[in-house]
Amino acid sequence: MIPVSGFEGQSVAILGLGRSGLSAARALEAGGATPVCWDDNASARERAEAEGFEVRDLARAGAFEGIAWLVVSPGIPHLYPTPNKVVAAAWEAGVPVDNDIGLFFRSFGSGEWDMYDQPPRVVAVTGSNGKSTTSALIHHVLSEAGKSVQLAGNIGRGVLDIDPPKDGGVVVLELSSYQTDLARALTPDIAVFTNLSPDHLDRHAGMGGYFAAKRRLFAEGGPDRAIIGVDEDEGRYMVNQLTHGAADDRVIRISAAGKLSGPGWNVFARKGFLSEYRKGRQAGSIDLRQIAGLPGAHNHQNACAAYAACRALGLAPRMIEDAFHTFAGLPHRSQRVGEKDGVSFVNDSKATNVDAALKALMAFDNIRWICGGLEKEGGLDALRPALDRVAKAYVIGREAAQFALQLDGCAGEVCTTMAEAVARASAEAEAGDTVLLAPAAASFDQYDSFEKRGDDFIAEVRKVLG
Template sequence: MIPVQAVEGQTIAVLGLGRSGRATAAALAAGGAQVVAWDDGADTRQAAEAEGLRIADLTRDANWHGVTALITSPGIPHLYPAPHPAILKACQLGIPVDNDIGLFFRSYATEDWQGFDRTPKVIAVTGSNGKSTVTALIHHILQEAGRPTQMGGNIGTGVLSLEPACDGEVVVLELSSYQTDLARSLTPDVAVFTNLSPDHLDRHGGQGGYFAAKRRLFAEGGPDRAVIGVDEVEGMFLAGQMQMGPADDRVIRVSSGQKLDQAAWSVFARKGYLAEYRKGRQAGSIDLRAITGLPGEHNHQNACAAYAACRAVGLAPRQIEAAFHSFPGLPHRSQTVAEIGGVRYVNDSKATNVDAALKALNAFERIRWIAGGMGKDGGISLLAPALGRVAKAYLIGHSARDFALQLGDTPYEIAETLDQAVAHASADAASGDTVLLAPAAASFDQYPNFEKRGEHFMELVEALAG
């Protein structure tokens, strides 16, 4: 646990008592604060009270007496589409609102660091797609290189549940827009922006607000190095804002598809090869085509971002390349589950939006595509360029019929459930085909989350394998 600093003797309110909320309450108490907590769920409140937390309804004025700050969980809206009543109350009373990410950045460095030979560092990763893979890949590379490292944030361990820093450690954090939007302190040593595509627009009041939430990771703290994907206009704009001029190598530009040999420092992938350029000269190259844990152009972009972040903390190209080959990939993200009779089964349940699904479709040929669920605004019309790779679509869930109307001449069937989709796709598939779960939709119509959907797919494939 990382005790929160500069809170001793204060009364601090915590809103939301899920995993991060309970960890936040414990870290505040460890720092000497008096904690008052609230959650909208009666069962959650009861469980927290049984653990010794003081529960008080934060929508009532009487319970704010003496409170100096409100710490809220990331899933609770603080502005759009409407602020939670307790957050609105804090704003009306002039009480600052923060989250666990802000507490982490102001509490991670301690006096103990003066005795370290190598100062600990924080790498923070944000973006629309690929940030979990990039975070896990950086962490894996650091482990393989023998560097002390921890991973947390939106993946793995909550930030305040991490262990205090040790000499030379690198903490790797995945940060969602919900987390970066509100944190009052954001000071990573290396900040990574993977890409941007429309997502969570209701929470951020539109695409501009969504980008602004991501941009705060770079604008608020001024990282020593910024690794920025420039395949969208927002990334190009952000890179330009962070650089003092063309020769400023504090920004490492990253691309999958563009040759970036004129930038001060860049890492890009083309035709399956990663290349690093510094001041117009090639400094490293890796053949990505045989790395099974990173299939497709979208994972080549992830590899470039992870490579750049690891170079920024002093790792050598050969160390990074060796670790690439041992990276197993993440569950539910272009994860090869099995190969049965020459048919490859791939679980990309995390492809919950059109941009992620497009990248998954572009990674394979002769696809038996399982898609559907709770579709998002705009449908799947933007997937048209990749539909030539689809032999047949098997549509499930709430949006199955809406998706069918946007498939053009692509063969399809309404399978309704994942069980039927897997059964029918496997029956139709021939050697060389790929049965791909890349839903382009949320899971909430049939599953509590994308993980459960992916796990069900894996169970069905394993049953096929016998």
């Protein structure tokens, strides 16, 4: 646990008692503060009371009397589409609003560090797609290299649940826009931006607000090294904002769209090969085509980001390459479930938006595509470049018929349920086909999470595999 500093003897309110909320309460108490907790869910309040925390309705009049700080869980809107009533009450009471990420960064340092040969470092990864795989890949490479490393944030453990880092230790954080948007302290040593595509637009009032939330990690975080995906205009803009000239190698540009040139530090993937160039000279290369845990161009972008982060931490190219070959990938992200009679089954339930689904589709040929769910803003037109790879779409979800109508030019069948979709796709698949779950939609019309949706796909596929 990382005890939260700066609130000794003070009361700190916590709104939302999920994983991050209860973790924050424990860490605040460990640092000498008195947590005051609230959640609209009665069972969540009961869990907090069972741990001995005070529970108080923070929406009632006068609830913020004597409160020094408010910590808000990431799922609770603090501004758009409308501020939560408790957040608005904190504003009126003049109480600063923060989240567990802000508490982590203000409390991460320790007096013990004076005795360390190498102070611990934080690598923070954000972006629309690929941040989980990139974070996990960095963690895996560092672990294989014998480093003391912990994975936390939007993946793995809560940020305040990790152990105090050891001499030379590294903490790898995956950070969503919900987390970077509100944190009052953001001070990573290395910050990674993978890419940007429309997502969570209601929480950020459009693309501008969404990008601004991601950009805070760099503009306000002031990392020593920034690793920026430049395959979108937003990444190119951010590179220009952060550099002091073309040769400034404090910024590492990464791309999976083509070769990068110039005197700076560049890492790119082209035709399945990762290349590193620094000061105009090649410094490393990896053949990514035979790395089973990183299929497709989207994973090659993740590989570039992870490679750049590990190089910035001082690892040699060969050490990184060896670790890439032992990376098994993450569940629900281009996860190969099995094969039967020449037909492969791949679970990419994490492809909850159109951009992620497009990248998943571009990684395979002859696809039996299971898609559909709670559609996000923007429609499905961006998927058209990949539809020639799709032999047939099998659409699930409560609005499956409406979803299917948007797949103009693509053979489709409304299946509604996962069981029917897997059964139909596997029955019609031929040797060389891939049955791919890449929904291009959220899961909440039928499942509690994309993980539950992926688990259902796996369960149905295992029936087929026998």
